[in-house]
Amino acid sequence: QSVLTQPPSVSAAPGQKVTISCSGRSANIGNNYVSWYQQLPRTAPKLLIYENNKRPSGIPDRFSGSKSGTSATLDITGLQTGDEAEYYCGSWDSSLRAVMFGGGTKVTVL
Amino acid sequence: EVQLLESGGGLVQPGGSLKLSCAASGFASSSYAMSWVRQAPGKGLEWVSGINGGNSDTFYTDSVKGRFIISRDTSKNTLILQMNSLRAGDMAVYYCAKGLGARNYNELDYWGQGTLVTVSP
Secondary structure (H helix, E strand, C coil): CCCEECEEEEECCCCCCEEEECCCCCCCCCCEEEEEEEEECCCEEEEEECCCCEECCCCCCCCEEECCEEEEEEEECCCHHCCCCCEEEEEEEECCCCEEEECCCCEEEE | CCCEEECCEEEEECCCEHHHHHEEECCCHHCCCCCEEEECCCCCEEEEEEEEECCCCEEEEEHCCCCEEEEEEHCCEEEEEEECCCCCCHHHEEEEEECCCCCCCCCEEECCEEEEECCCC
């Protein structure tokens, strides 16, 4: 059972939008930044979003993040087949003094 | 170009020890927070440990406290994870990852390719 809660899977047709939620508590998301990672099959994770809504260079603006209270959201617009991957949220937990990841969300492009 | 190359994984018996190394190139790893993240077969990501880029403070997830030690060899620009009293639950691919800054354990912008640790009799 992960400290941060994500839906196991989401799906949409090419060109559509998917939203992935990440729910935590005050010790983590409520008082710390959220990051999002994309993991393609058989590869290392890749940073998509940091500090709730910032994109590293090279990440397209189809990926966007937001945070409200103890929850965060990753939106992927203009869905492409290459977006099929596992997506993880992460946040520092001030009580546990460790990084907590969500259980991961599998994105399927129909 | 930033690169991270893990080594040291392999097969170990329960109760045994293993030392993982992560050779960094293209940046001075001692100036950045560095983390170890693991992924058990077919499972999600689990952050294991991190070390501060400034004062070398260290942090661990509860399940490895007292068994794992994270450290640096600054002369070799290398991150180390000493793993003792290994259990079946420690079996995973272990990734080394670089933080965006000296205290960024959750903002991991570069990752190695991972090294597999197998714990089995």
